[in-house]
Amino acid sequence: MTQARHDEQPWEHAAPRGTRSKALTPAAKAAAKRRAKAAGRPYPNLVDNMQAAKRQKAAAKPKAATKTQATAGASGRPAAKKTAAKRPAARKASAKDHAGKSHESKARGRDPEGGLTAAGRADFRRRDGAQLKPGVKKQRISDMTPEEMRRKGSWATRFFGRAELPALRDAHGKPTRFALSAHAWGEPVPRTEAAARRIAEKGRRLLARYRRLRDA
Structure with a gap:
């Protein structure tokens, strides 16, 4: 058999012995015709037919078996997939957890008898820059400095001088945090509105005394 030269075109030499050409399907012929028209070539021609035949052959090949099919056992059942053991995911802190921590932090900063503890005042200073001081517990005006009178x-x-007072007792009859603030300032915890108003009146006397001393 005469061997084809490398510079020869496919149609310039005979087909290899033992090969049989397969007729193009109508769809393949139509595709070859469109390809020739797009390239400005007359049809029929070997170039476009060869390209159409190549695509026709590729489309006729059976699809490769999937990995699952290839590893299927004799019973035809697909092999079981190996799955990596999942580690338990770290539990994310929920809003409830944050709320609990926030409540715990506030509870640590509150004096159970009213007002804030030293740790609570320090926390406000770190967080807000507030320079909170402990309440003035002196009861007699004559024992106070002008600054203590003012505070x-x-x-x-x-x-206790506001138009509407918050509740002084909770549902169980215990003093609220608002009422307990009086203890932090050395005053009796008010059980009634009248008792709260008496503390407010004392405050007005203290401010009046402070102003007289300041202006003297």
Whole structure:
């Protein structure tokens, strides 16, 4: 058999012995015709037919078996997939957890008898820059400095001199945090509105005394 030269085109030499050409399907012929028209070549021609035949052959090949099919056992059942053992995911902190921590932090900063503890005041200073001081527990005005009069008077009128007072007792009859603030300032914890108003009146007297001393 004469061997084809490398510079020969496919149609310039005979087909290899033993090969049989397969007729193009109508769809393949139509595709070859469109390809020739797009390239400006007359049809029929060997170039476009060869390309169409190549695509026709590729489309006729059976699809490769999937990995699952290839590893199927004699019973035809697909082999079981190996799955890596999953590690238990770390539990994310829920909003409930954060709320619990926040409540715990607040509880540590609160004095159970009213007001804030030293740790609570330090926490406010770190978080907000607030320079909170412990309440003035002196009861007699004559024992107070002008600055102590101003601080205690301001607290008393601000807390118990407001138009509407918050609840002084909770559902169980225990004093609320609002009422307990009086203890932090050395005053009796008010059980009634009248008792709270008396603290506010004392605060107004303290402020009046402070102003007289300041202006003297």
